[in-house]
Amino acid sequence: xxxxxxxxxxxFATSSxxxxxxxxxxxxxxxxxxxxxxxxLSIIRNGEAYPSDIVEKMRDANLSILEGxxxxxxxxxxxxxxxxxxxxxxxSGPPRKYFSLTETGEAFYQELxxxxxxxxxxxxxxxxxx
Amino acid sequence: xxxxxxxxxxxxxxxxxxxxxxxxxxxxxxLRNYFANEESRDEIINDIESRVSELMDGRLxxxxxxITQEDVEEIINSIGRxxxxxxxxxxxxxxxxxxxxxxxxxxxxxxxxxxxxxxxGVCSGLAAYMNIDPALVRxxxxxxxxxxxxxxxxxxxLLWIFVPNRPLEGYRGRRLFRNMEDKWLGGVASGIGAYxxxxxxxxxxxxxxxxxxxxxxxxxxxxxxxxxxxxxTGTFLLIYIVLWVVLPPARSSFEKMEMRGEKVDLNSIRxxxxxxxxxxxxxxxxxxxxDSAKTFMNTRGKAFGKEVSEAVGVAGSRSGPVIGRILHxxxxxxGIAIAFALFxxxxxxAFGGIADLVNGYLLQTPRMRFLGWCTVLxxxxxxxxxxxxxxxxxxxxxxxxxxxxxTIFLLLWLSGFVCAFMLADDIKDQFMLSNTTTAQELxxxxxGETLTVAVPDAPVTYGNSLPWLxxxxxxxxxxxxxxxxxxxxxxxxxxxxxxxxxQVVQESRGSSMADARKRATQMKYHVEIxxxxxxxxxxxxxxxxxxxxxxxxQRVTVTIQVPAGKKIRFDESVDEKLFGITSYPAATTExxxxxxxxxxxxxxxxxxxxxxxxxxxxSADGHLVNAxxxxxxxxxxxxSVHRRYGPGTWRYEMREEYGTDADASRKADSLDMEIDxxxxxxxxxxxxx
Numbered sequence: 001x002x003x004x005x006x007x008x009x010x011x012f013a014t015s016s017x018x019x020x021x022x023x024x025x026x027x028x029x030x031x032x033x034x035x036x037x038x039x040x041l042s043i044i045r046n047g048e049a050y051p052s053d054i055v056e057k058m059r060d061a062n063l064s065i066l067e068g069x070x071x072x073x074x075x076x077x078x079x080x081x082x083x084x085x086x087x088x089x090x091x092s093g094p095p096r097k098y099f100s101l102t103e104t105g106e107a108f109y110q111e112l113x114x115x116x117x118x119x120x121x122x123x124x125x126x127x128x129x130x
Numbered sequence: 131x132x133x134x135x136x137x138x139x140x141x142x143x144x145x146x147x148x149x150x151x152x153x154x155x156x157x158x159x160x161l162r163n164y165f166a167n168e169e170s171r172d173e174i175i176n177d178i179e180s181r182v183s184e185l186m187d188g189r190l191x192x193x194x195x196x197i198t199q200e201d202v203e204e205i206i207n208s209i210g211r212x213x214x215x216x217x218x219x220x221x222x223x224x225x226x227x228x229x230x231x232x233x234x235x236x237x238x239x240x241x242x243x244x245x246x247x248x249x250x251g252v253c254s255g256l257a258a259y260m261n262i263d264p265a266l267v268r269x270x271x272x273x274x275x276x277x278x279x280x281x282x283x284x285x286x287x288l289l290w291i292f293v294p295n296r297p298l299e300g301y302r303g304r305r306l307f308r309n310m311e312d313k314w315l316g317g318v319a320s321g322i323g324a325y326x327x328x329x330x331x332x333x334x335x336x337x338x339x340x341x342x343x344x345x346x347x348x349x350x351x352x353x354x355x356x357x358x359x360x361x362x363t364g365t366f367l368l369i370y371i372v373l374w375v376v377l378p379p380a381r382s383s384f385e386k387m388e389m390r391g392e393k394v395d396l397n398s399i400r401x402x403x404x405x406x407x408x409x410x411x412x413x414x415x416x417x418x419x420x421d422s423a424k425t426f427m428n429t430r431g432k433a434f435g436k437e438v439s440e441a442v443g444v445a446g447s448r449s450g451p452v453i454g455r456i457l458h459x460x461x462x463x464x465g466i467a468i469a470f471a472l473f474x475x476x477x478x479x480a481f482g483g484i485a486d487l488v489n490g491y492l493l494q495t496p497r498m499r500f501l502g503w504c505t506v507l508x509x510x511x512x513x514x515x516x517x518x519x520x521x522x523x524x525x526x527x528x529x530x531x532x533x534x535x536x537t538i539f540l541l542l543w544l545s546g547f548v549c550a551f552m553l554a555d556d557i558k559d560q561f562m563l564s565n566t567t568t569a570q571e572l573x574x575x576x577x578g579e580t581l582t583v584a585v586p587d588a589p590v591t592y593g594n595s596l597p598w599l600x601x602x603x604x605x606x607x608x609x610x611x612x613x614x615x616x617x618x619x620x621x622x623x624x625x626x627x628x629x630x631x632x633q634v635v636q637e638s639r640g641s642s643m644a645d646a647r648k649r650a651t652q653m654k655y656h657v658e659i660x661x662x663x664x665x666x667x668x669x670x671x672x673x674x675x676x677x678x679x680x681x682x683x684q685r686v687t688v689t690i691q692v693p694a695g696k697k698i699r700f701d702e703s704v705d706e707k708l709f710g711i712t713s714y715p716a717a718t719t720e721x722x723x724x725x726x727x728x729x730x731x732x733x734x735x736x737x738x739x740x741x742x743x744x745x746x747x748x749s750a751d752g753h754l755v756n757a758x759x760x761x762x763x764x765x766x767x768x769x770s771v772h773r774r775y776g777p778g779t780w781r782y783e784m785r786e787e788y789g790t791d792a793d794a795s796r797k798a799d800s801l802d803m804e805i806d807x808x809x810x811x812x813x814x815x816x817x818x819x
Binding site: 051052066067068069071072074075079093094096097 | 140141142161165168169170173174177178180181183184187208209210211212214215
């Protein structure tokens with residue numbers, strides 16, 4: 001079995017296989033990682049979201065993500081122009097950041113969505129065939 | 131009993147236990163280090179801070195009196211530790227391939243480290259590559275700069291230009307710091323002590339020992355200068371100052387543990403933070419906050435580095451200004467040109483016969499030859515081998531070689547530089563002083579009014595002895611046995627009496643006055659009155675140097691003194707075959723000293739612009755005046771004297787052209803007779819031999 005997408009960069013970078021160990025945990029986490037972005041975008045697309053909401057929703061969907069990983073990811077998506085945020089006053093304490101999708105983000109999401117559909121069709125087809 | 135403090139976190143006032151606060155602070159410190167590569171690190175940290183404060187606020191609202199150590203543990207666990215991020219770190223962003231590379235932390239290439247830099251991050255990048263303490267690399271560079279004629283700076287600049295820039299994870303392990311808690315001057319000694327696990331006083335004694343030694347052993351210890359500038363003391367003082375500049379101060383708990391070689395993870399930070407001596411420091415929150423806001427070494431000189439990199443544009447920022455990109459291209463081109471020149475030089479040196487010549491004429495001791503070969507092979511050969519290995523690897527799609535090999539190569543290359551500088555120093559010594567010798571003195575009394583100066587021998591031309599150099603080059607020739615140079619200076623002065631005087635002065639440089647004189651004496655140059663005549667001064671076509679005397683920037687000056695009212699004429703062969711300056715004797719001659727190095731400087735000499743085949747009269751004030759008499763029936767336009775060598779035979783040829791046919795045939799007849807006479811004389815001489 002091969003590591004799918006993320007390892008490709010390691011292959012380009014070092015042409016060495018030792019950074020891509022073939023254990024099940026690693027493979028699972030690699031598969032999850034690939035869809036984190038897609039899931040986060042789709043949560044935000046359904047309505048303005050506060051980071052801890054996103055963590056909750058992901059956890060409910062059994063796709064846990066650490067907050068410490070989520071914040072940098074949101075910042076990167078924001079810097080890439082996919083997301084925008086506004087400060088919303090909260091009842092307790094200082095205002096919170098609420099994220100929403102920009103037009104670029106929407107287009108990006110649509111592309112990911114198409115890719116996802118293609119992938120899931122393909123994977124379903126293959127797994128059922130065997 | 132726990133002490134409770136209030137902190138302002140993410141816009142909220144939070145009551146927190148002292149120990150819990152220390153853990154929290156260590157946690158944020160680790161986050162800052164972890165996200166150091168991130169463009170918007172501060173924003174991420176702020177977001178996490180507000181989230182933490184929100185979670186804490188929630189606990190306080192539920193009735194807790196203060197945040198405890200356990201609360202902090204739980205909150206940190208829910209957000210995630212740095213170690214967990216690494217496992218769950220996101221796949222490369224939808225950016226460029228380059229960024230993907232930068233995330234591949236296992237990528238073991240030599241980059242400059244943009245995270246930890248004083249100037250360009252060269253040293254820290256090298257340290258990250260070799261997985262050693264950046265401070266050690268910085269010290270090596272400082273030594274190369276201070277002890278190696280500034281060579282460290284050159285190497286640094288080259289690496290700055292050629293090595294790409296990238297945020298690196300850097301070295302994790304025991305590091306050299308200055309110990310700010312136990313210091314006399316800069317904390318260098320105690321920092322090294324902490325690093326080596328020795329008490330600070332031992333290191334202090336080591337640093338002070340030269341001063342102590344010179345005080346107790348030397349008889350002149352009371353002369354402040356003698357022990358202050360005594361070589362060992364000076365060296366140690368220099369080392370101390372270098373270390374003071376190079377070593378970072380251990381300020382944060384993180385750094386203090388690294389200094390003692392303790393394993394740095396969050397647990398040990400917590401322990402370190404809780405330990406008593408640090409507690410006192412932690413209270414100075416304001417000082418600490420401003421310090422820890424700046425990450426680990428990241429601040430020092432960063433402003434400067436940023437300015438330089440922005441100005442030069444070599445920091446590798448692809449979105450940089452156009453001028454930066456142009457400069458980058460220029461530097462790259464220069465780099466390629468240098469590499470190409472190195473390659474050509476090595477080829478010529480190794481296979482073009484240059485090595486024999488250089489060794490024969492310049493590097494005349496075994497030590498210098500050894501240094502010469504080391505310089506060439508290490509300095510030029512090692513990069514070539516490296517390039518070849520890389521090309522082979524790339525074309526065969528092989529894995530990278532071991533880092534140990536790379537390190538060995540680098541060290542060999544650096545030692546090539548050391549050899550080069552030692553060699554340069556040796557060569558400099560060989561050229562230190564110059565001396566002259568008067569090799570020949572002639573007095574001539576021609577029957578006529580004119581002395582003709584001519585060069586009868588065939589001109590010195592390059593004999594194509596080097597396989598890589600071909601062409602019709604005049605004035606210079608070289609073989610393994612001898613070197614011939616046609617660079618002869620002529621001086622025309624006023625004779626003190628009624629005779630023509632000719633003096634040949636040979637000059638050479640050398641390691642001492644005696645050595646220079648010896649080498650000057652050994653040069654072979656000669657002048658003579660052309661056999662069978664009394665009015666032709668024949669100059670040799672050049673001077674010969676053999677490997678015995680070596681090349682030491684030799685010079686020859688022929689001084690011709692002409693009596694007032696008498697004439698001198700330069701044959702065109704002088705102009706054609708000799709290269710050099712004709713001048714009147716210098717009014718003053720000075721020696722200029724640069725330390726031991728001395729240069730002879732002939733001030734205010736006046737050059738003589740003579741034309742070939744024109745007679746000049748020496749005036750009483752020592753100047754040559756055009757004496758072409760209009761009534762002269764002899765319209766001499768051409769006059770040449772050649773001495774031709776053939777296989778086994780040689781003969782004289784003299785030819786003059788005259789204005790009228792009658793004159794010409796008459797003169798030609800007499801010349802033929804003259805030649806026959808010379809030939810006969812020569813044969814007698816040869817038979818005598």
